[in-house]
Amino acid sequence: MTDEQYIYYAALSASRIKRFYTGDLTRVYKALEEGQTFHKRLLETPPKFMDAEAYCVYKAIIANKAWEAIWNESQKEVAEVRTLSIKGHVVPAKAKHDIKHPNFIADIKTTSCRTQAEFAQDMMRHYNHIQANWFSMVAGYDPSRFVYIGVSPQSRRGIVKPEGIFFHTHTREELTQGLILIENYIETQWKDTQKYLNLRGAI
C-alpha cells in the first residue's frame, strides 16, 4: 500500500481519534511534517544512504545488540487494516506501524524532550495511549507490546548518542484510559465518522 493509498483508505485511524481529544494540530504542523520526513529518512532509507542525522539515530538505536537484531528482523512502515468490533459497532480500522516485529510494534517519535521522564509525560499529554491501543488492536497484539522509540534532540546532532534514545511503554492504567477514550469516541462520534468514511466510498 502506497502512502497515498493508505491516507485515502476509508478506515478509521488513531490520529483521527486523537484529534478529537487534542483538537486542531495545525499549530504544530511544521513539527509533524518534520517528524514524517525524519521517519522516511530513517525507516525507508537503507543505512548506507541515510543522511548524517538519520544515520546517527539508527546507530544509536542499534548500539544495543538486542535492538540491532530487532531492527534487522522487523518490517518497517507496515500499513495494516482490520475490521474491529467496538461497543457493538463494526469499525474498519487502519494503522501504519513504523516497526513491526513478530512480538511487538514500535513507533518512532521525534521529540524535543531531553529526558526519559519528560518523554513519558509527553506521550500522555499528546494522547498517544490512544495510538498504542489502536495500533495494537489493528495488529492483534496486546497493547503492552507497543513501544515508543523516542528520538531526542541530542541524538539528532550528528553524533551517535544511545542515551538520547528513549524506549518507553505505557503502564497498564494508561492503556486502560486510552481504551476508554477510544470506546467513548466510537460511542459518541461513530455516526459522523461513518458518514465521513462512506463519502470515501469504502464501507
Add this chain to the structure above:
Amino acid sequence: MKTTQLQKVVSSPSVDITPKHIEVATMPVLDQLSFDEVKYSCKELDKVVKLIEEAAKADRKPLQDEVKRIIEAEKEHTAPLIDAINKGKANMLGYQNELARIEREANEKAANEAAERLLSGTPDQAIEQVPQLVLDKPTGLRTVKKARINNQNGFVDWALVVETLILADKFDPETLLKGLPAAMDKLNVREISGIEVYEHTTQTLR
C-alpha cells in the same frame, strides 16, 4: 607620554640624512652602480629603522614594566577567585557527567529490559512496563561539536576529510601547503596535479 629616547634618535644627525637615503633607495636599479647605491642606502635606512625601534623599545620598557606590574597585581587578586570558579565548574561538570553516566547505563539497562520483555512470549500476551529512571536534569552545559583523530576506528580517511572540507567550503589550503614542498622533497614526489611548487625569493641586505 615620555618618548625621550625616541625623540633623541629622531632628532639625531643619522636620521637627518634619511631623506637622501630614501631618495636613493627608491631609485630605479639599472646597472651595478645603481644596484650598489640602492643597496647602500637600504642598509643605512635599515640601521636607522633599528635605531628607532631600539629607542622606542627603551621608551616602552618602563611602561611595559608598569603594565606587567598591574597585570601581576590583577592576577594576584583574581587568581584565587578564578581558581575557585574553575574548581567549582569542574565539580559541577563532574556531577553532570556522573548523571549522564548513570543515565547512559540506565538507558542501556532499560533498552535491554525492554527488548527482553518485548521479545518474550507471544504478541497477545501482556507484559509488565519497563521501570523508568528519574534523574536531575543537566543544566547550564554548553556543548560544541569537535573532531579529533581516533585511530580505534581504523585509519583516518584523509581523502574524505579533505573532500568534505572542500565541498563545505571550509577548507584552508594554506594549512596543507605549508609543509608540502619539503614533504615532496623528502618522498621524492615530483609533482601533484593542481599544485604548483615555485620559488619565492626575497632580497636580503647581506
